Amino acid sequence: SQQGEEDPQALSIQEGENATMNCSYKTSINNLQWYRQNSGRGLVHLILIRSNEREKHSGRLRVTLDTSKKSSSLLITASRAADTASYFCATDANSGAGSYQLTFGKGTKLSVIP
């Protein structure tokens, strides 16, 4: 079952603009992660935010987490054509088994137009 759901499904912006993607989930989590997937490639980890954190930055990426609303957002500032990719949020299973099982959403397809 899909735990995280990204919104929008697709996003097209001009180079230099900011891109915001949202993720909603259903159950309590230990952490939420964002991954990027370029066409035909494997996923690359971008950032992890723990349930007791509200905001995290990494370079041009800013992630927020609102556990009361069970939602997260990923902001990419000053986008570049190279940011064109699909972006996925992933939540841990909170299974207590220590296996860091992740449940992925269906992704947001971002297109950055030069």
Add this chain to the structure above:
Amino acid sequence: NAGVTQTPKFRVLKTGQSMTLLCAQDMNHEYMYWYRQDPGMGLRLIHYSVGEGTTAKGEVPDGYNVSRLKKQNFLLGLESAAPSQTSVYFCASSSPLRGEQYFGPGTRLTVT
């Protein structure tokens, strides 16, 4: 470091044939995972392993078997392939100390 590698990159099978997908990681990670990715479905966990000699079922385990005989390798087997198993398969690994997973490049499997 090569990270996570997968063999083969592409494969076409006929219904009923069997095959094994190989995943190898050189990061000394304890945890390893097999996912499948279908259009519009995101990634779904097939099986995972928390250490050498251990395996467990994920969300969609039916029709697949796995083995983790060595810490660095995780094998995914299809005993009797079905068209519904046409997909892109990704292997990943992670450390119990850190939550992020490292992914391989994927295997594109078509079952006709």
